[in-house]
Amino acid sequence: xxLHIDYYVSLNSPWTHLGAxxxxxxxxxxxxxxxxxxxxxxxxxAGSGGLPLPKRSPQxxxxxxxxxxxxxxxxxxxxxxxxxxxxxxxxxxxxAVIAARETLxxxxxxxxxxxxxKALWEEEQDTGEEAVLARLVTEAGLDPATxxxxxxxxxxxxxxxxxxxxxxxxxVFGAPSYVIGEDIFWGQDRLExxxxxxxxx
Numbered sequence: 001x002x003l004h005i006d007y008y009v010s011l012n013s014p015w016t017h018l019g020a021x022x023x024x025x026x027x028x029x030x031x032x033x034x035x036x037x038x039x040x041x042x043x044x045x046a047g048s049g050g051l052p053l054p055k056r057s058p059q060x061x062x063x064x065x066x067x068x069x070x071x072x073x074x075x076x077x078x079x080x081x082x083x084x085x086x087x088x089x090x091x092x093x094x095x096a097v098i099a100a101r102e103t104l105x106x107x108x109x110x111x112x113x114x115x116x117x118k119a120l121w122e123e124e125q126d127t128g129e130e131a132v133l134a135r136l137v138t139e140a141g142l143d144p145a146t147x148x149x150x151x152x153x154x155x156x157x158x159x160x161x162x163x164x165x166x167x168x169x170x171x172v173f174g175a176p177s178y179v180i181g182e183d184i185f186w187g188q189d190r191l192e193x194x195x196x197x198x199x200x201x
Contacts, residue, residue, distance in 0.1 A: 003032035003180065003198055008167050009113060010041045010175035011094055011127065012087045014079055017117035018071055019176055019188025024110065026191065030198035032180075036101060036110050038094040039164040041175050048173035053087075071189075079121045088120055089128025091160075096133065096151040098159055100142060103150065112140040 005027055009016045027034040045052055053061065068081050093116045101109035115136045119125040125132050134144040167177075171184055178185045178194050185194045 003030060003201065005032050005034045005194075005198075006037060006179040007034055007110070008037045008039055008172050008175060008177040008179065011038055011090045011097070011113060011116050012120070013041075013117075013175040014068055014121050015188050016176040017079065017114075017121045018075060018077055019191055020114045020117060022188070022191050023176070023178060023194070024114075026195055026198060030195075032198055033106065034110060035106050036097065036113055037163050037167060038090075038097045038113060038160065039167045039172075040090075040094075040160060043161075043164050044168055044173060047168045050173060077122075080124060083121055084124055085120060085126040085128075088126055091128075091157065092130070092133055092151070093127055093136075094160055095156040096137065096147055098156045098163075099147060099151040099153075102156075102159070104142070108140070108142055112137060112142060115140040 005023070007023060024034065026032070042052060044050070053064075056064075065081055068079065071077075072079050072081070093113075097109050097113045097116075100112055116127045116133075119132065119136055120127045125136075127133060127136065130148075134148055137144040137147055170179065172179065172186075174186045176186075176188060178190070180194070180197050183197055185191070185197070
């Protein structure tokens with residue numbers, strides 16, 4: 001049986017961005033399928049005892065910034081620690097990713113999600129703005145004239161809500177999470193363990 005990774009993301013998460021290229025490379029190296037789920041982590045935090053960033057203690061917020069700087073240096077990924085459009089409106093991009101996943105396949109959806117993350121965290125773009133999103137869809141090799149009107153259909157937001165509840169029921173509580181069977185790996189700093197799990201088959 002081939003390996004499969006369920007990939008739970010927030011399109012506002014710097015940690016998802018920091019792990020993006022690496023999870024794609026791991027999946028390819030081990031011949032694993034990779035399916036993206038851009039779920040609502042606001043609802044997941046509320047349902048799992050977590051707190052959204054603005055409600056976390058000053059100590060935790062300060063430590064997060066230190067860790068982002070450390071990982072930026074370690075990985076050589078030129079993220080902005082405090083991007084000017086964070087948090088961006090996540091729903092339009094998430095619905096576009098889900099619409100792509102359901103109509104075009106996993107690879108185009110992942111390509112679009114990763115393009116959105118790079119635009120927010122490296123390029124200071126407002127990824128919740130319609131014109132920006134249209135350009136990012138194009139840059140991901142997709143057709144905005146087709147995908148964006150499709151993404152505005154209510155069924156994708158409803159599907160996101162269902163996916164969010166399914167993620168909670170599965171035990172997901174943070175972004176990114178990589179789930180292989182019953183094994184949950186939370187955070188891009190756990191990709192070494194993902195690699196070991198994939199190597200076991």
